[in-house]
Amino acid sequence: MLRLGILVSGGGTNLQSIIDKIQNGYLAGCGIVTVVSSKTGVYALERAQKHNIPSAVISKKSFGSMEEYDSALIAHFKQYEVELVVLAGFLSMLGQAFVDTYRNRIINIHPSLIPSFCGKGYYGIIPHQKALEYGVKVTGATVHFVDLEYDSGPIILQKAVEVKPDDTPESLQLRVMQEAEWELLPKAIRLYKENRLILEGRKVRIE
Ligand code: GAR
Numbered sequence: 001m002l003r004l005g006i007l008v009s010g011g012g013t014n015l016q017s018i019i020d021k022i023q024n025g026y027l028a029g030c031g032i033v034t035v036v037s038s039k040t041g042v043y044a045l046e047r048a049q050k051h052n053i054p055s056a057v058i059s060k061k062s063f064g065s066m067e068e069y070d071s072a073l074i075a076h077f078k079q080y081e082v083e084l085v086v087l088a089g090f091l092s093m094l095g096q097a098f099v100d101t102y103r104n105r106i107i108n109i110h111p112s113l114i115p116s117f118c119g120k121g122y123y124g125i126i127p128h129q130k131a132l133e134y135g136v137k138v139t140g141a142t143v144h145f146v147d148l149e150y151d152s153g154p155i156i157l158q159k160a161v162e163v164k165p166d167d168t169p170e171s172l173q174l175r176v177m178q179e180a181e182w183e184l185l186p187k188a189i190r191l192y193k194e195n196r197l198i199l200e201g202r203k204v205r206i207e
Pocket of ligand 1: 008009011012013124177181
């Protein structure tokens with residue numbers, strides 16, 4: 001079984017899409033061994049509890065330094081023998097030691113077509129607000145490997161989603177989730193499980 005450790009910060013709809021796809025067999029051979037939230041009281045934690053998945057809150061604020069926070073995260077993921085780390089709406093930053101420990105084994109979903117509307121400060125609803133302000137006709141979602149910069153690692157999958165003239169940030173966010181995110185993140189996990197993601201420099205070839 002591919003042991004997944006999921007990092008969350010919010011409602012957890014992307015976590016739910018992974019749970020659903022494990023249950024319906026699309027992600028056969030994968031299991032979520034731990035869900036770690038950067039915040040207390042988020043609905044993602046309730047989703048984990050409902051499905052009897054061990055969960056924990058590990059918050060940067062409770063540690064004196066990035067190094068201590070990173071060490072706590074690494075210790076937790078090692079305890080659960082996590083093989084692939086999935087950032088599913090995780091809005092905190094990971095440190096050098098964590099990224100080094102899980103190099104090429106951390107993936108993230110971002111709600112835009114990278115390199116548009118990404119980087120520091122672009123998270124949650126903000127990429128959708130910025131896309132509407134800019135007036136783009138198409139946006140989407142991206143799954144990528146994680147490195148030390150925001151949203152900069154090699155791109156695994158992208159899917160475009162139409163922007164409609166009467167969209168609000170909320171309606172656009174929901175359409176991007178429904179049409180792209182909930183499909184792409186499980187798909188990337190499945191490709192990883194099947195050893196079909198081949199890293200060639202900063203590019204990912206899908207076999
Ligand atoms: C999702 O739209 C995800 O792409 C985004 O946060 C939302 C979390 O929703 N992630 C980022 O912005 C990361 N930079 P969820 O908690 O319902 O999965």
